Amino acid sequence: MASDVEIAQKFKPIPITDISNKLNIKSEYVHPYGRDIAKIDLAALNDKKNTKGKLILVSATTPTPSGEGKTTTTIGLGQAFTQLNESVCLALREPSLGPCLGMKGGATGGGYSQIMPGDKINLHFTGDFHAITSANNLLSAAIDNHIYQGNTLNIDMRQVVWRRVMDMNDRSLRNIVLGLGGKMQGVPREGGFDITAASEVMAMLCLADDAQDLKNRLDKTLIGYSYSGEPIFAKQLQVTGAMMALLRDALQPNLVQSFEGTPAFVHGGPFANIAHGCNSVLATRMAMHHADWTITEAGFGFDLGAEKFFDIKCRIANLDPDAVVLVTTVRALKMHGGKNKKQLEHEDLDALQQGLENLDKHIESVEMFNKHPVVALNRFASDTDAEIALIRAQCIKHNVSFSETTHHADGGKGAIELAKIVMDSVGKSKPFQPLYHLDMPVVEKIRAISKSMYGADDVAFSKQAEKDLLHVEQLGLSDLPICIAKAPSSLSDDPTLHGRPRDFEVTVRSIQINAGAGFLVVLTGNIMRMPGLPKIPAANNIKLLETGIIDGLE
Incomplete structure (x- = not known):
């Protein structure tokens, strides 16, 4: 064929x-x-x-x-x-x-x-991914600029949770150090990149009812914490209007x-x-x-x-x-x-x-x-x-x-x-029934998904995940739905287990608060929010022909 x-x-x-x-x-x-x-x-x-x-x-x-x-x-x-x-x-x-x-x-x-x-x-x-990338990274730049320009919000550089993104698989950017090169190059801190498809801006755009709803979601996006432990939101950096300008056409x-x-x-x-x-x-x-x-x-x-x-x-x-x-x-x-x-x-x-x-x-x-x-x-x-x-x-x-x-x-x-x-x-199914009620404890919501969808016996939480749960409770966000990040090639969180795995636990290593998107991202196993390229990337087989046709893009 x-x-x-x-x-x-x-x-x-x-x-x-x-x-x-x-x-x-x-x-x-x-x-x-x-x-x-x-x-x-x-x-x-x-x-x-x-x-x-x-x-x-x-x-x-x-x-x-x-x-x-x-x-x-x-x-x-x-x-x-x-x-x-x-x-x-x-x-x-x-x-x-x-x-x-x-x-x-x-x-x-x-x-x-x-x-x-x-x-x-x-x-x-139509440039939607580029617009989302730019809006995300504008907020990242604003965070680091605010710290550099005096940090009146007292942003704790060790607790900045907002990450940069790019629409490319690049494992080398998962964890990096920012601001190296001297006083004029910014304030050094740890950071990293996720892929644009995993950006909270992407989620907010995809779940928004209209432009005003998107603006409200951007405003309440959690970007980090102050030295006193107070949450800091995107609205406080006064760039969500510019983010909306970048996203105007992408919303259509x-x-x-x-x-x-x-x-x-x-x-x-x-x-x-x-x-x-x-x-x-x-x-x-x-x-x-x-x-x-x-x-x-x-x-x-x-x-x-x-x-x-x-x-x-x-x-x-x-x-x-x-x-x-x-x-x-x-x-x-x-x-x-x-x-x-x-x-x-x-x-x-x-x-x-x-x-x-x-x-x-x-x-x-x-x-x-x-x-x-x-x-x-x-x-x-x-x-x-x-x-x-x-x-x-x-x-x-x-x-x-x-x-x-x-x-x-x-x-x-x-x-x-x-x-x-x-x-x-059509007409032979009942109205859909969610797996869990939003007022359930976060731990129980995660268990409900893991046991019913994946067939897990139970869920184990790392020390970091337990700390994250405390942040969720302190911010009053325990009623948010759950978005589990998991290996796609297995029903379990172990990508090597095929078929219908049995007798396993799902391991939760951390929980990220996506307040603007309106859900909690639960990272399990070794799943990464920035993929890497395989040994032989698909890009190796793509070329632009003299006719202007792009070959190998399938």
Whole structure:
């Protein structure tokens, strides 16, 4: 089969104004970025609301290096709705340059189920990530400048919790010393970088209701403590107005299209293993406002992205999905059953049977939220009928619907059966039920997630985590939801444990207060908020051809 880049060259986007017309968005709200991309003014949300808008969440089993195709399935499902003449719009996250140039590669789908223009979306797009990076680092610069200029707020340099960010994987910047070089170069202190996708500014933009809500969130962002132990917030540094100026355009959702002309809002890009893993609330609402069906996804497996989708995004934004799709593959389940990545082309029913435990756990996890999933099998050419029959039988055992899809090779028509099953499933689930109540102690909320989503026996807290818990209580923030940062490749916090791990504890090493975003980030195991590059980065295979086409970006 041709590469994703070669397939993309077969499709020519229709003018973005034709896509906005499909959604009945008034022309005065459409701000084109060239011919293929547009920003949509938030004023478009003030028009008469579409009362028929339904929300479909796409998640997946635990990720493996073989790739599950969650984004590809989301796009293929949207194209299937289009082929069925349904009013539909996608709501997806923006790709980050870090994984794009690192291990993961592009994040615009695959095969004949892609959004376009893929090269622009995967690289600089409309500059949202750059704006978020700049706003974050303006606050960082203001903190260090305030200390240098006399420190009237008495900021304790040892207790500055706000970090710089960049949209790149660079492990060398995780922990650094700032201000070296003499008196004129600033005041030396320890600091470091996170990746932009893990920035609290990213989370705040993605969870904001509107510009005023974003400004309020920025104002109450905790940046550190004084020498007397008093909390210091971003508002006190008087730069949140400038941060808003940098974020003005980034707050507007981006409109693009799939190969088959399905509208797609692509906006915001927090990772699900180190952040809350969902596209912006504004983009989701914009899609639901202008289409009868909105299809969105949550990052990584259901235990990470989808749990946060329910417990953070749905709770904050008052959303409740009408259907849940759980994506899996034969290849991934065989890897969870112990099969080596190099041997996935060969039928192995024993390994697949072992790996089905991972699917079992995710089905159980969906049902903990009062939802009944539809399992979508993203079929690969090497999958055998016997293997697919085994997965189908397991779904029947759980009394959940199953659909074999071929959208990667066939586009929307390869997911039509899935689309029909999803539409038929609407109305059969109860209103979602969160895993925990916000008034529960923080420790118990963390235990509730770890035991129910991951299958842990218990949670162990480091000395640092215990100190962090005291800060949370002292600031009166114990009622915030929990955002657990965890290894995405395992249900546990140990990335080497595949399938359905049992008899393990989750280790919490620290807790970060994201007061502006409105949640607590719980760091477990060895998870890092600044990834590193692999031995052979994806960037090694990307090049600009003489024709102007970017090759290798997939």
